[in-house]
Amino acid sequence: MEYTVFGAVGSGSVPIEATLTLIGIPYELVEAVTWVDETARSRVEAVNPLRQVPALAFPSGEIMTESAAILIHLADRYPQARLAPQIGDARRAQYLRWMAYVSSAIYSLFWIKGDPMRIAADKKDAPRVIDRVHDRIAECWRNMDQQIDPGRYILGDELSVLDLYVTVISRFGPWRTRFYKTAPKMAEIVRRVDADPRLRDFWARRFPFKPGWEN
Ligand SMILES: N[C@@H](CCC(=O)N[C@@H](CS)C(=O)NCC(=O)O)C(=O)O
Missing domain, CATH: 3.40.30.10 (Glutaredoxin)
Known part of the structure; x- marks a missing residue:
């Protein structure tokens, strides 16, 4: 089981x-x-x-x-x-806030990006739709970055599932190079999570760092 x-x-x-x-x-x-x-x-x-x-x-x-x-x-x-602040922990509210935010404000936009014709009226508009989705995602990362007060990780000095979530979703478009510029506080954190030795083999298998992956 x-x-x-x-x-x-x-x-x-x-x-x-x-x-x-x-x-x-x-x-x-x-x-x-x-x-x-x-x-x-x-x-x-x-x-x-x-x-x-x-x-x-x-x-x-x-x-x-x-x-x-x-x-x-x-x-x-x-x-x-110890992958999240539990109920009663002072960090719990912000943890739930940003978990919901990454899902609803950012990840959900990939439904459009995956196939812009789901909302575009004309094929020629597809590249523009993708650009706008990328701009919106970058804006949402910036908004989050400006409002957090991180330690080594987003919620303090302990790794949480929020860090794992942001690390992976920020590898999608508009790609990491832009993310690093847009969200400088989280840039340091996602690089730390990318380099976590406990996940080295896992990343190689499930989200390999291929040459040029940050662009
Ligand atoms: N709200 C869902 C979104 C899941 C999602 O967008 N999954 C993508 C892969 S990363 C997918 O399966 N896309 C295929 C499609 O939408 O047709 C979640 O947070 O789990």
């Missing part, structure tokens, strides 16, 4: 897989590159009718979708891993 992650290399399932790795929980992986492959979309349909990854099947068979909620759940369910 294990967790099953429905995910894909370089996707929003990666922070969840990283969390399970840090907690030390074995899991099965169903690989589904949903944004390029119709067969993959059908493979996840039974667990997520929106045909997106990530989804998490619990050992009990219960299904959970929504990356931020899954991360919050895992960090609460395994408090010994």
